[in-house]
């Protein structure tokens with residue numbers, strides 16, 4: 001399925017306006033009804049972060065997808081058309097920003113009427129979900145799947161990737177999560193890592209995405225924990241049953257929690 005599952009791709013394509021531009025976007029197929037400056041912007045993303053994605057994923061997480069990247073990116077010029085497409089098929093996720101179907105090799109999102117930098121972030125986040133499937137096979141726990149995807153998404157811009165440093169790209173998430181802790185409403189990491197997909201980000205007010213993104217950033221920056229985290233990811237990618245995260249990191253829940261909270265409250269360069 002080099003360009004994605006044909007029926008899923010055809011349904012997404014049919015929801016686009018006309019004319020449809022079909023061309024390569026890095027290693028993927030791009031289908032879009034964008035024209036003019038928006039199409040030019042999307043081509044920038046293809047030449048920038050989309051092309052750089054594969055080596056960035058490998059470099060940052062220390063794991064290599066076992067299959068080459070493939071699939072179709074369906075980028076809608078109009079949010080209205082994207083919404084109509086999602087509403088017409090009950091199997092599609094009800095999301096506003098965009099989604100990926102890793103099994104079908106499909107990414108779809110509204111690309112117009114929002115800043116190009118935001119489109120870059122969403123697109124890269126969704127490409128990470130496709131890469132998770134090629135790397136780990138079976139689905140990851142939601143905190144890990146979303147945290148890794150956000151790590152790349154929040155680092156991506158129209159030109160490529162910023163290297164992970166302190167809270168770069170995640171300043172807003174940090175402020176929000178510290179607020180959640182200050183009011184005692186955001187739960188501990190032990191809760192986050194135990195969440196099944198059906199409970200992730202389901203509370204009326206949720207810090208699950210903020211916490212997952214910042215926890216992964218922390219694990220990649222902490223000089224002592226980063227090599228252990230990457231080794232734990234590599235063991236997951238190699239198959240078999242991985243040890244629990246705390247065992248892989250060599251810290252108990254309490255020590256991990258207080259170390260994370262110290263980093264979160266520390267200076268902005270924290271951990272690097």
Ligand SMILES: [Zn+2]
Nearest residue numbers: 125129146149
């Ligand atoms: Zn996601």
